[in-house]
Amino acid sequence: MSDPTVVVHDVSVTYRIHADSRPTLRRLLVGGRPSEGRRHRDVEAVKNVSFIVHPGESVGIIGRNGSGKSTLLRAMAGLLPATSGQIWAQSVPVLLGVQAALNSELSARRNVLLGGTALGMTKTEVDGRVDDILEFAGVEQFQDLPLRAFSSGMKARLQFAISTAVRPQILMIDEALAVGDEEFKEKSGERIREIMGSAGTLFLVAHAMPTIEELCSRVIWIDDGRIRGDGSPDEVIPAYRSAWRAARKRREGPESD
Amino acid sequence: MSGASSADPTSTVSAPEIPADVEATWPSLRPVNAQPGLRLYLEEMWARRSFMVVVPAGDLKARHQDTMLGQLWHMFNPLLLTAVYFLIFDVIVNRSLINEDATYGYLAFLVAGIIPYQYTQKTVMQGARLIISNRSLIQSVRFPRAVLPVSAVIGELMAHGTALFVMLAVILATGVRPSIAWLLVIPITFFQSIFNLGLSFLASRLTFHFRDFQNILPFALRLWFYISGILFEIEQFTQDHPTRRLLLEANPINAFIRLIRDATLEGRTELSAWILALGWTGGLLVAGFFYFRAAETEYGRV
Numbered sequence: 191m192s193d194p195t196v197v198v199h200d201v202s203v204t205y206r207i208h209a210d211s212r213p214t215l216r217r218l219l220v221g222g223r224p225s226e227g228r229r230h231r232d233v234e235a236v237k238n239v240s241f242i243v244h245p246g247e248s249v250g251i252i253g254r255n256g257s258g259k260s261t262l263l264r265a266m267a268g269l270l271p272a273t274s275g276q277i278w279a280q281s282v283p284v285l286l287g288v289q290a291a292l293n294s295e296l297s298a299r300r301n302v303l304l305g306g307t308a309l310g311m312t313k314t315e316v317d318g319r320v321d322d323i324l325e326f327a328g329v330e331q332f333q334d335l336p337l338r339a340f341s342s343g344m345k346a347r348l349q350f351a352i353s354t355a356v357r358p359q360i361l362m363i364d365e366a367l368a369v370g371d372e373e374f375k376e377k378s379g380e381r382i383r384e385i386m387g388s389a390g391t392l393f394l395v396a397h398a399m400p401t402i403e404e405l406c407s408r409v410i411w412i413d414d415g416r417i418r419g420d421g422s423p424d425e426v427i428p429a430y431r432s433a434w435r436a437a438r439k440r441r442e443g444p445e446s447d
Numbered sequence: 448m449s450g451a452s453s454a455d456p457t458s459t460v461s462a463p464e465i466p467a468d469v470e471a472t473w474p475s476l477r478p479v480n481a482q483p484g485l486r487l488y489l490e491e492m493w494a495r496r497s498f499m500v501v502v503p504a505g506d507l508k509a510r511h512q513d514t515m516l517g518q519l520w521h522m523f524n525p526l527l528l529t530a531v532y533f534l535i536f537d538v539i540v541n542r543s544l545i546n547e548d549a550t551y552g553y554l555a556f557l558v559a560g561i562i563p564y565q566y567t568q569k570t571v572m573q574g575a576r577l578i579i580s581n582r583s584l585i586q587s588v589r590f591p592r593a594v595l596p597v598s599a600v601i602g603e604l605m606a607h608g609t610a611l612f613v614m615l616a617v618i619l620a621t622g623v624r625p626s627i628a629w630l631l632v633i634p635i636t637f638f639q640s641i642f643n644l645g646l647s648f649l650a651s652r653l654t655f656h657f658r659d660f661q662n663i664l665p666f667a668l669r670l671w672f673y674i675s676g677i678l679f680e681i682e683q684f685t686q687d688h689p690t691r692r693l694l695l696e697a698n699p700i701n702a703f704i705r706l707i708r709d710a711t712l713e714g715r716t717e718l719s720a721w722i723l724a725l726g727w728t729g730g731l732l733v734a735g736f737f738y739f740r741a742a743e744t745e746y747g748r749v
Contacts, residue, residue: 193473199465205748240462268479269586270747278469278476282589290583291498293505295512300501307498308588310491420460 201275503602574647645731
């Protein structure tokens with residue numbers, strides 16, 4: 191059997207949040223409880239997470255907001271150091287997030303150069319593919335307009351086109367597939383399958399279960415920083431749904447907050 | 448807080464079996480946060496050379512976009528600054544701050560000090576903000592983080608180019624004759640850029656660890672401005688104090704300013720100033736780069 195593409199071993203990620211805990215006048219008058227004496231608070235976003243991913247697998251990561259999904263992706267992409275544990279991968283995973291490298295004052299064409307070079311392509315490589323990228327994003331006719339004139343859908347398409355142009359072996363997408371029209375969804379789905387087909391691995395964080403069901407062969411459910419489910423979509427998604435319903439019932443029960 | 452966030456103790460997920468030595472079992476795996484060796488790191492930086500130029504060029508264009516005078520501000524800023532100091536120290540203080548038998552006037556002396564100083568000051572200030580202001584980029588794209596300070600210095604260098612033309616124009620207007628030595632401004636500025644890069648590396652990582660550094664920096668830079676012989680000639684005030692003079696002249700900024708002044712105002716250059724400037728530049732670059740890179744994988748925590 192071939193080597194796994196990603197191995198995550200007992201990984202925890204802790205953030206240090208600098209909280210403002212000075213005694214305020216209001217607290218003094220109302221007599222509220224001061225938020226501890228410390229200047230900062232440690233938040234454990236990911237707790238003792240372990241899993242192994244094999245070539246060709248596409249893994250959906252689900253969980254409520256703030257459950258640690260994005261932190262886990264960032265740690266796997268080597269963007270955020272793990273506090274303990276270790277992560278191995280066959281190649282550095284690429285997180286679909288080039289929008290941070292783009293400049294809204296510059297033209298779309300210029301931004302392809304910017305995003306592509308940020309991801310490590312050379313200028314010549316980008317020059318050779320800039321037309322393909324613009325065409326894939328469906329923005330060829332607007333290529334000389336500054337990015338700020340683009341709709342959010344157009345920007346997201348361009349971002350997807352740039353990120354996948356490097357054909358990463360391991361691609362990570364954080365809630366990005368909901369954008370674009372039907373036609374683009376189909377095109378991007380195709381490209382994702384292409385990446386998976388060439389023995390690549392996909393990680394997809396999404397809240398839309400249909401997207402996960404359509405694209406993922408495996409689902410990891412993160413709750414409060416821990417893995418609560420790991421298996422095929424038809425096992426994990428129903429369990430996630432029923433836990434979610436139960437939690438809502440509890441919330442809406444006695445308290446009316 | 449509701450009970451909804453409680454972790455499920457009855458979780459059925461069992462941890463996968465992970466061999467004790469992962470890399471021996473699966474040789475194609477590498478730790479994702481492994482630091483590339485120095486050579487590879489520099490190669491990865493080189494691969495992003497277009498990124499390092501395109502980004503600051505875009506920022507520079509955007510900088511004064513919403514003002515009426517637009518890009519002209521890149522020229523007016525150094526002019527106004529020089530005018531302010533000239534007004535205070537020549538017209539109001541009106542006391543000789545430079546050698547009486549100098550062949551150039553106070554205005555030329557002043558502009559040849561303020562403009563180079565400004566370049567270092569702006570780069571260091573920007574360097575201190577770098578990791579914080581690029582948070583989202585750092586948290587979403589993997590690239591050698593040293594790209595950021597280099598890119599920032601390139602941006603300031605582009606702005607400084609305009610300022611240097613303003614400086615030379617002012618010097619010319621005061622009646623100084625141009626000479627072939629003016630060309631030395633190019634290598635001097637090149638080395639000053641590298642010097643600035645070294646400082647920028649240090650400032651970036653220092654503010655990353657201690658945000659307070661950003662508040663101290665303006666005062667440190669102000670002090671540096673006043674002791675760098677920008678407003679007065681150090682010789683003129685330290686004639687009976689050789690130690691004080693030695694200390695003031697060991698200042699790298701003063702060395703760069705001396706080089707610029709010698710070249711533009713007197714058409715000459717001094718080896719001692721070059722040795723001093725290059726020594727500081729090399730030392731700071733190496734120290735700054737390695738200090739910055741040692742925290743490479745940490746910056747995502749910003």
